[in-house]
Amino acid sequence: MYSIDKEQGENMKAAQISTYGGKDALQATDKAPKPSAGSGQVLVEVRAAGVNPFDWKVREGYMKDAVPMDLPATLGGDVAGVVAEIGENVEGFITDQAVYGQANALSGQGSYAEFTPVKAGQLAAKPETVDFTTAAALPLAATSAYQALVDHVGLQKGQKILIHGGAGGIGSLAIQLAKHLGAYVATTATDDGLAFVKELGADEVIDYKSEDFSAVIKDYDAVFDTVGGETNKKSYVVLKEGGALVSMVEQPDEELAAGRGIKYTAQATRSTSERLEAIAELVDKGVLKPQIDKVFPLDQAAEALEYVKTGGPKGKVVLEIKN
DSSP states (O other), X not given: OOOOOTTOOSEEEEEXXXXXXXXXXXXXXXXXXXXXXXXXXXXXXXXXXXXXXXXXXXHTTTTTTTSOXXXXXXXXXXXXXXXXXXXXXXXXXXXXXXXEEEOOTTSSBOSSBXXXXXXXXXXXXOOTTSOHXXXXXXXXXXXXXXXXXXXXXXXXXXXXXXESSTTBHHHHHHHHHHHHTTOEEEEEEOTTXXXXXXXXXXXXXXXXXXXXXXXXXXXXXEEEESXXXXXXXXXXXXXXXXXXXXXXXXXXXXXXXXXXXXXXEEOXXXXXXXXXXXXXXXXXXXXXXXXXXXXXXXXXXXXXXHHHHHSOOSBEEEEEOOO
């Protein structure tokens, strides 16, 4: 078991926005109100928090009309830490247990903080073989890959899949998972990402800056799209009749999909306890190895988020909240 901060008062450290905007909109504070666990929730003392592109979109106000937040709001979804408090109607967790999962990034009580409330159904025991920093890199990225390849595609041994953005947080885990499932994997990357994805096990690597992937490959069973735009539109033509296209960012072109008999899924990732448990097992077996590009302290959350937006990290960026 792990020790938790029994002396924590009513306030805590957090990285919050008080207004929507660019890098300077996210500020560290030590006066954020400490949350508590509501019904169906577990209060997690955060040891590390993953940083996702979704977070800078929240910071800049992309979601403010669809999901208004009370400001100031604490950002962040990916979390790894220790159970500090268990709310009503929660089973399967104990105080001081090491856990990881997905906090609500749009609740205003996210994971860029010393404490965050998490729905019990979006939390699981932390993989035993990795530390908190590594575990925090997993929830959104690994669940996205698992949900796409296992639940939506049903990827089988001997099938061929194209994974766009293979050097990213999601893509890097998707390559590893696809190889574990026995698939032939092609991926798109560029610059130093080319060597990176080869090291992860990709069978075929296409430099999207100099090559048109739609002219290079054909008759694939599946495409996993984390890029969108023109990349998504060209993905239809590389699939065989009846192939599967899963996109994290685009709605289907109904005419194109119907014309080629393509099974199209516009995926909204859900980090359920069941998926997190399956991922933890794969991590502990050495199948999935999260790739961490850079680690920042909580006080540098603004820099971390800007790095994710502009730096093109290979793998994931993580905030360390407490050692």
